[in-house]
Amino acid sequence: MIKPQYHQRAIQLREELSDNYFILWIWDETLGAAGKPGQFYEIRAVSAPITTSFAEQTIPKLYKPVSIYDNQGGRIGFMIKKVGPGTVALSRLHAGDTLEIIGPCGNGFPIVIGRRVLLISGGIGYPPLWYLQKEIINHNQIYWMHGGASQGDVFPCDEIWTEDGSIGRKGKVCDGLQAVIDKYKIDTMYSCGPQGLLKAAAEMSIRNNIEHYCSLESYMACGIGVCYGCAVPIGTPENWTYRRVCKDGPVFNAREVRWELL
Amino acid sequence: MGAALDAQFGIRPNACKLLKTKLGKLELKTPLAVASGTFDLENFEFFDPACLGAFVCKTITMEPKKGNPPPRLYETDAGLLNSIGLQNSGLDAFIKEKVPIYNKKLTMPLIVSISGASIAEFCAMLERLECCPEISGYEINVSCPNVENEGIAFGREANTVFHLVEALAKLTSKELCIKLSPNVSDISSIAQAAEEAGASSIALINSLYGMAIDYRNGKSFIKKGIAGYTGCGIKPIALALTYKVAQTVKIPILAMGGIYNWRDALEFIWAGASAIALGTANFINPLAAPELIMGLGEFLLAHNKSINELIGKVRT
Numbered sequence: 029m030i031k032p033q034y035h036q037r038a039i040q041l042r043e044e045l046s047d048n049y050f051i052l053w054i055w056d057e058t059l060g061a062a063g064k065p066g067q068f069y070e071i072r073a074v075s076a077p078i079t080t081s082f083a084e085q086t087i088p089k090l091y092k093p094v095s096i097y098d099n100q101g102g103r104i105g106f107m108i109k110k111v112g113p114g115t116v117a118l119s120r121l122h123a124g125d126t127l128e129i130i131g132p133c134g135n136g137f138p139i140v141i142g143r144r145v146l147l148i149s150g151g152i153g154y155p156p157l158w159y160l161q162k163e164i165i166n167h168n169q170i171y172w173m174h175g176g177a178s179q180g181d182v183f184p185c186d187e188i189w190t191e192d193g194s195i196g197r198k199g200k201v202c203d204g205l206q207a208v209i210d211k212y213k214i215d216t217m218y219s220c221g222p223q224g225l226l227k228a229a230a231e232m233s234i235r236n237n238i239e240h241y242c243s244l245e246s247y248m249a250c251g252i253g254v255c256y257g258c259a260v261p262i263g264t265p266e267n268w269t270y271r272r273v274c275k276d277g278p279v280f281n282a283r284e285v286r287w288e289l290l
Numbered sequence: 291m292g293a294a295l296d297a298q299f300g301i302r303p304n305a306c307k308l309l310k311t312k313l314g315k316l317e318l319k320t321p322l323a324v325a326s327g328t329f330d331l332e333n334f335e336f337f338d339p340a341c342l343g344a345f346v347c348k349t350i351t352m353e354p355k356k357g358n359p360p361p362r363l364y365e366t367d368a369g370l371l372n373s374i375g376l377q378n379s380g381l382d383a384f385i386k387e388k389v390p391i392y393n394k395k396l397t398m399p400l401i402v403s404i405s406g407a408s409i410a411e412f413c414a415m416l417e418r419l420e421c422c423p424e425i426s427g428y429e430i431n432v433s434c435p436n437v438e439n440e441g442i443a444f445g446r447e448a449n450t451v452f453h454l455v456e457a458l459a460k461l462t463s464k465e466l467c468i469k470l471s472p473n474v475s476d477i478s479s480i481a482q483a484a485e486e487a488g489a490s491s492i493a494l495i496n497s498l499y500g501m502a503i504d505y506r507n508g509k510s511f512i513k514k515g516i517a518g519y520t521g522c523g524i525k526p527i528a529l530a531l532t533y534k535v536a537q538t539v540k541i542p543i544l545a546m547g548g549i550y551n552w553r554d555a556l557e558f559i560w561a562g563a564s565a566i567a568l569g570t571a572n573f574i575n576p577l578a579a580p581e582l583i584m585g586l587g588e589f590l591l592a593h594n595k596s597i598n599e600l601i602g603k604v605r606t
Contacts, residue, residue, distance in 0.1 A: 034336045034576045087522060088550065088574045090365050130336075130576060247363040249370060249573040252332040254348075256377045257363035270357045270377055289359065 030062045032133045032252050036074060039125050040103075046180040048110045049152070050119060054127060057102035062132050065139075065160035066243055066279045068095040069131030070251035071106060073117045089114055091130060093248050093274070095220075097155035098162070107155035133251050134278045137241055139164060143216040146208060146238075147172040147185075148229050150201055150221030154183050156243050157220055171212050175201025175225070202228040209236050219243070219282070223290060230282035240282035246273040261286035295319060295340040295583075305587030308596040311343065313542050313565045314490030315465045316399050316426060318343030320583050321559070321597050325546045325569030326403040326429060326469075327374065331395055336576040341583035342398050343565060347388070349403040349431045352411050354380035358436060364502045364511035369521025369548065370570050371500045373512045375436045376405055381415055389422050399426035401467065405434060406444075409454050416461050427465025430458060430489075433496035435473060435518045442496075445471045448483035459488030467544060469493040470535075472524075477531050478538040485539045492535060493544040493567070495528045521570035524548045529561050536562020536602050550578065552585030562602035 035056070043051040052071075070091035092114040097107035110119050121127065137160050145168045147157045154174055161170055175189035176182045182189075188196025189204060197204065202225060208214065209232070217240040219229045226242045233240035246258035253275030260280075262271040268286050271277065295306050311321040320343040324333075327348045357377025364371040378384070384402075392400050402425050406412035412430070419425055432445035432454065444450055451468065459466055468484040470477055472495040481492050500519025502511040528547020536543055545563030549555055550571045558566050571578040590596065 031332065031335045087368055090370070090573055247361055247365075249363055249372070249570075250328070250332075252335075254330040254332055255328060255372070255573065256348075256357060256374045257372055258360075259357060259362065259374075259377065260360055270360070 030132070032070075032131050035059070035129050036126050037129060039121055039123050039127055042122050045107070045183070048180060049107065051097060051105050051107045052118065052121060052127065053103060053105050054129075055102055056104060059132065060099050060102040060104055063096050063099045063104065064132070064136030065096070065163050066136035066156050067132040067134050068093050068156075068278060069106065069129045070133060070248065071118065071130075072114070072128045073121050074126040074128045089117075090249060091128070091251060092118070093133070093245075093251060093278075095156040095243065095278070096132070096159050098159055100162070107152075107158075109152040111152075130251055133274055135276070137218055137243070137279050140216050141167040143168045144212055144214050145170045145216045145218065146212070146214040148201060148205065148217065148219045148221070148225070149174045149185075150225040151176050151181050153219070153221030153225070153243070157218060158183075160218060168216075169212070171208060171214070173201050173204065173208060175221075200228075201225065202232070205229065205232050209238065214238055217241070217282070226282070226285075227287040227290075230285065230287060233282055241279050242282045242285065243278045244273050244280060244285070245278070248274050250274070261289040305591050308590040309583065309587055311564050311597045313344065313465065313544055314427070314467065316344065318565060319398065321555070321563075321565040321586075322579060322583055323401070323544060323565055323567040324572065324579070325567045326431065328569040328572045331391065333572060333576065334395070337580040339397055341580045344399045344401055344426075345392070345396050346401045346403055346429055346567065347392070348378060349376050349405050349434065350378050350381055350384045350415075351376055351405050352381050352407075352415055354378065354383065359513045361511060361513055364517070366500070366502055366519070366523065368523035369500075369519060370573070371502055371512055371517040371519055372497065373436050373514045373517040375514075376434055381418060385418065385422060389424055393424040399465075400424060401427045401429050401465065403429040403431050403469070405431040405437070409457050412454060413457050413461060416458055420462055420464075425464065427467060428458075428462065429467045429469050429493055430455070431469050431496070433469050433471030433473075435471065435497055435499055435516070436514070442471050442473060445480065446474050448476075448479045451480050452483040452487045455484050455487035455489050465490055467491040467493050469496055471496045472498050472527060472531055472547075478534055481535045481539050485541050489541060491542045491544060491564075492539060493546070494535060495524070495531055495547045498524055498527065520548070521574075522548045522550055525554060529557055532558055532563050533561040533604065549582075550574065552582045552589065555582055555586055556589065556600070559597060559600050560602070560604040562604070564597075564601055
């Protein structure tokens with residue numbers, strides 16, 4: 029596996045999804061060959077060089093961890109939701125602008141073969157599962173549930189849930205989880221989304237004795253395992269340690285995440 | 291090593307001479323170090339290590355330390371809050387696993403940062419580390435704001451600092467650098483106590499106390515509430531304290547606190563720093579270190595001055 033490196037790449041294409049979601053596409057065959065589903069990049073809009081920051085009256089900020097949404101033939105997509113200043117800055121970029129990227133970071137999802145797989149995502153947890161399902165679809169049966177606050181937060185999948193009922197079923201995506209597990213005899217789960225969703229899905233998978241890998245989100249500074257700022261409690265209830273989402277994760281076995289401590 | 295730094299300056303290798311500096315007992319090829327806990331071997335994927343004059347590792351403690359509960363980070367308008375809590379795998383693992391790797395990979399002096407819960411524990415750690423010839427010096431962390439009963443508990447009182455440093459100085463002939471906290475009433479008296487007790491250099495500043503709250507619901511962004519505040523927002527404070535301590539002690543100062551680029555670095559050198567360290571900047575700009583040394587080298591060449599000719603020459 030190649031170690032995270034620093035690059036500047038031009039944005040090839042910008043794609044609008046809904047009010048708050050967009051995709052930035054870059055083109056790089058080397059990076060494309062290196063990236064795996066579940067891995068992420070630390071990305072940032074290159075504004076002024078850091079050395080002229082004072083003159084430009086901007087304060088340089090941290091990179092934002094963004095998972096790989098799609099990666100095919102050197103075409104790498106970052107699907108992004110506007111949530112704070114960093115992602116809003118990214119939302120102002122267009123084709124031709126430069127993106128600063130560090131990566132690929134972290135470990136990807138373990139890949140399975142011959143399973144009945146359930147993907148479950150919420151909001152901006154959608155992108156890494158999109159890349160994952162493209163990689164495993166030929167060797168597994170997949171059912172994908174996705175939930176969001178409203179119709180602007182949902183994307184193509186098998187079963188849609190919205191909290192306001194504006195599209196799909198009304199409620200939280202976890203409400204329908206047990207029925208899907210039973211109906212499709214699920215034996216493997218992958219999840220990504222808000223902590224509440226992951227925790228509920230983890231409890232469900234443990235109760236049903238299903239293998240479950242979840243991709244966690246965390247505030248990050250370095251993205252390469254140096255600062256320990258993104259750490260989460262991983263292990264057994266008696267014996268756990270704080271492990272880095274950026275380097276030891278972002279994918280963890282849901283059974284090992286100490287949800288009660290998060 | 292020298293060759294690599296030359297290469298970075300292309301046709302102007304003279305810059306290398308001008309960049310040389312001394313930190314106590316250490317001769318540094320460049321005045322640039324890294325702040326403990328913000329930089330490790332992973333960063334060398336981004337640039338040639340030759341621009342670094344010294345390498346300061348993440349603070350280690352006698353026993354493995356779990357660290358603080360998450361969330362541990364929050365980025366403010368001007369700088370970063372962190373509450374890591376000195377997570378590390380302890381002295382034994384450090385000596386067994388990390389030191390050999392550092393020995394193999396590092397081309398510059400290794401300064402090991404340590405924190406202890408008592409003077410006896412600090413001494414015991416230093417004695418163990420003295421058995422590693424790969425180590426060039428120690429940074430005594432008496433200033434971490436994120437752990438209780440150690441770290442900053444030692445750095446608040448001049449008297450305690452004196453007794454600690456006196457005990458440590460007897461145990462080593464290597465570089466002994468005391469890292470001070472800005473969260474004290476009189477940093478000069480503490481620096482003076484360290485100097486009198488036998489410290490060979492001072493590092494300052496560690497992070498300030500800081501906090502951030504979500505105004506919408508009153509929830510602290512950091513689990514422990516109060517965190518350490520670093521980055522560009524603390525630069526004027528760090529600069530003032532560097533200046534203040536430089537007026538008081540004769541031993542060299544390794545200054546840090548919001549340094550992002552070569553212009554920031556020069557300010558600290560004018561104020562009295564013999565060397566500077568990049569901390570938060572390593573997160574903000576992965577190429578901060580080589581860019582800083584290039585900029586500083588060009589400045590020194592243009593003015594035909596060495597670092598030594600600038601240290602402490604601030605005019606008011």
